[in-house]
Amino acid sequence: MFGTVMGANQSYPIAWPPSSTGKPFAVSEEPRLYAQVPAHVREQDVLVTATPIHQWDISTGSLSSEVGRLFNWFYLQGVRVRQQGEVYGYLLRFPDIIEAVKQAVLIAKDRLQEAQLQLEVYRDPEGEDEHLVLYARFPVYDETVMERIRFARRQYRHLLRGKSGWLILTTDFHQPEAGGGCLSIGQNS
Amino acid sequence: MGRKYANPPIEEAVCEFRLTPATRWDLTVPGLLYEKLKESFPQKEQRLIQEVELTQGPEGFQQQIRTSERLLFFTEDRKMLVQVGLRLLVVNALKPYPHWKGFKPRIAMVWKILQNTVEVQGLERIGLRYINRIELPAQNVELNEYFEFYPFMGSRLPRHATSFLVGVEFSYADDRDRCRVQLIPIPPLGGEGKAAFMLDLDYFLVRSRDVAPTDVLNWIEEAHSRVEEVFEGCITDKLRGMFWEVT
Numbered sequence: 562m563f564g565t566v567m568g569a570n571q572s573y574p575i576a577w578p579p580s581s582t583g584k585p586f587a588v589s590e591e592p593r594l595y596a597q598v599p600a601h602v603r604e605q606d607v608l609v610t611a612t613p614i615h616q617w618d619i620s621t622g623s624l625s626s627e628v629g630r631l632f633n634w635f636y637l638q639g640v641r642v643r644q645q646g647e648v649y650g651y652l653l654r655f656p657d658i659i660e661a662v663k664q665a666v667l668i669a670k671d672r673l674q675e676a677q678l679q680l681e682v683y684r685d686p687e688g689e690d691e692h693l694v695l696y697a698r699f700p701v702y703d704e705t706v707m708e709r710i711r712f713a714r715r716q717y718r719h720l721l722r723g724k725s726g727w728l729i730l731t732t733d734f735h736q737p738e739a740g741g742g743c744l745s746i747g748q749n750s
Numbered sequence: 751m752g753r754k755y756a757n758p759p760i761e762e763a764v765c766e767f768r769l770t771p772a773t774r775w776d777l778t779v780p781g782l783l784y785e786k787l788k789e790s791f792p793q794k795e796q797r798l799i800q801e802v803e804l805t806q807g808p809e810g811f812q813q814q815i816r817t818s819e820r821l822l823f824f825t826e827d828r829k830m831l832v833q834v835g836l837r838l839l840v841v842n843a844l845k846p847y848p849h850w851k852g853f854k855p856r857i858a859m860v861w862k863i864l865q866n867t868v869e870v871q872g873l874e875r876i877g878l879r880y881i882n883r884i885e886l887p888a889q890n891v892e893l894n895e896y897f898e899f900y901p902f903m904g905s906r907l908p909r910h911a912t913s914f915l916v917g918v919e920f921s922y923a924d925d926r927d928r929c930r931v932q933l934i935p936i937p938p939l940g941g942e943g944k945a946a947f948m949l950d951l952d953y954f955l956v957r958s959r960d961v962a963p964t965d966v967l968n969w970i971e972e973a974h975s976r977v978e979e980v981f982e983g984c985i986t987d988k989l990r991g992m993f994w995e996v997t
Contacts, residue, residue, distance in 0.1 A: 623764050
């Protein structure tokens, strides 16, 4: 069940799901529910409406929600995102590569286990080319690194075929930076 | 007529039509729609979408993951798009929001083209959703300075919360429609020292088939008015000032 709390100055109808008594009620008639309402709100004439959760329908058409969820997923996977606004904007414009990006991250994590992954947007300073780059940064670089990266690339590249966006897995030969994912939730009081 | 802002926080506006199973729909429909939409939405792309469906049965909640194919038709500047799935049509407007006078005609055009392509028998769901990204210039914020919709925390609870999720559904038109409002802290895109929140307003038809196809555009206009009212009800003048109202 999901309860909603409303002040008396709002004149919304009171309802109760069909499975119950069928009678509308005010909170004051239901002491158990009433006790859950904050005291300063209870001083007003509060009404509670309960709704069966099966009616919570999910809209699936939002791209920004999907990209937002992807950023949370990057965080959980320990992927650092540099220029977050740029990456966010790129994925909103080219959402058809979202699946390929996820697969590339999973493959890189599996094949390049000691590497730190960092995602950013690359812009060609002399042209209009723009794409995502997933950098793998290793604590130690040896002669096998590039071959392992190329092998990982081959595992996901087919997913980018015919897509409007592009992603490349490579390295910039930098050392991993301290910390995991770079997203932090603001401290709210 | 609602307020108009020069710097609105709208990240995305979404209008969604889900048709009832009685509407005949076959594999040729997306192609027919594209033919009629391609002048305005020329860039065609394809995606596989994973949808999670939660249903409540006698044995509790059941989760089902479905994979479905969806076609996306973008405008040339990629700021607006139409998504087509099985008995599903979605019109999205990305930032910068073209304002209602720019978004509604696109919705009306797409809806008319859909009606000219398939015989719409009924609507399972219509939704008008506004996703707002609100970035504040401080990491620690008192929510009540900016919002009139935020979680209540009693005096015996810690004063410092790092995250929360608050959601409410308001009922309209004798519970034919609902407006779901959610406020969630999200990672700021503007760098360190900021706090960001997503204010998600989703006005949708709860009772399927209760809006006739001929009434859809009136429903959408009404939904937009309700969403505007709820948005204004969720924010304080201090936050309103950050959006630069246009008079």
